[in-house]
Amino acid sequence: MQILDGKIVSQSVKENVKGKVILFKKEGKKTPHLAAVLVGSNGASETYVASKVKNCEEVGFKSTLIRLDETISENELITAIEKLNNDEDVDGILVQLPLPKQINEETIINIIHPDKDVDGFHPVSIGKLVQGLPTFIPATPYGIMLMLEHYKIETSGKHAVVIGRSNIVGRPISILLSRNTYPGNCTVTVCHSRTKNLKEICLQADIIVAALGIPEFLKEDMVKEDAVVIDVGITRVPDATKKSGFAIKGDVDFANVSPKCSYITPVPGGVGLMTIAALLMNTFTACENKYR
């Protein structure tokens, strides 16, 4: 069994981006600029955004964090995003989800200009992804693809089972894995909360992507020998032994599943780190596109 190490791969992606930024500056081009919008003060969202901003600094990007009050109206948020859409210096915009209940997430995603949609959630980005056109790929699925590529994992003709059909992970990764390219060319089965014989389906999988958000859901009796297991889940579970009071758990029962796998991602230290690396790639691309 080999660990797919998010630390190693994300570091290599970041070095690559950092090198491109240096070259860009030498050529007199602008500094890539990511604007992150955080509404309210959800603990997990705070952590994610802080990490994204820190990673921007590490690769030489400019970043702006816009904090807005939990009680902000949808119209006020739209105005803030439109300002960023019109700001020539801003290359990428991300609005940290989830948003407070008075705000419709779909409306907000649709407001971000597709040229600055570095999260890849806009319908234009998703439409291009489906058609196999160059676009911003949602960061988590993009991170998974970069990971598969880094470890040169064979995907052609393999049966990939994706557990979860969300717009940000399950659905886009299922489309990417089925594309006629590398990584891709998989036969993909998408499973979800209504899937009846999930265990039998998983047992046929060469590659399993677990993205459902139920800690340690995937057990060893659901995985065949030598499967590749990608664990997307991130759930905070109470843990009195931790200073923070919680532990991070993935969707895979790592201790029991890992001995059966050819490759597996750990949580933490796997897909989460790749998500940020992919966001940096998208932000650089958004900036680079201005010179095309």
Ligand code: NAD
């Ligand atoms: P979501 O809640 O939007 O979607 C969950 C999906 O799982 C749904 O499509 C649902 O049908 C399916 N599902 C639920 N229960 C199921 C069951 N018993 N059997 C089969 N399918 C079931 O979640 P999401 O936004 O896609 O996130 C999934 C997990 O990935 C969460 O833990 C989230 O925190 C994590 N996540 C991690 C990253 C990262 O960077 N690593 C990024 C995004 C999300």
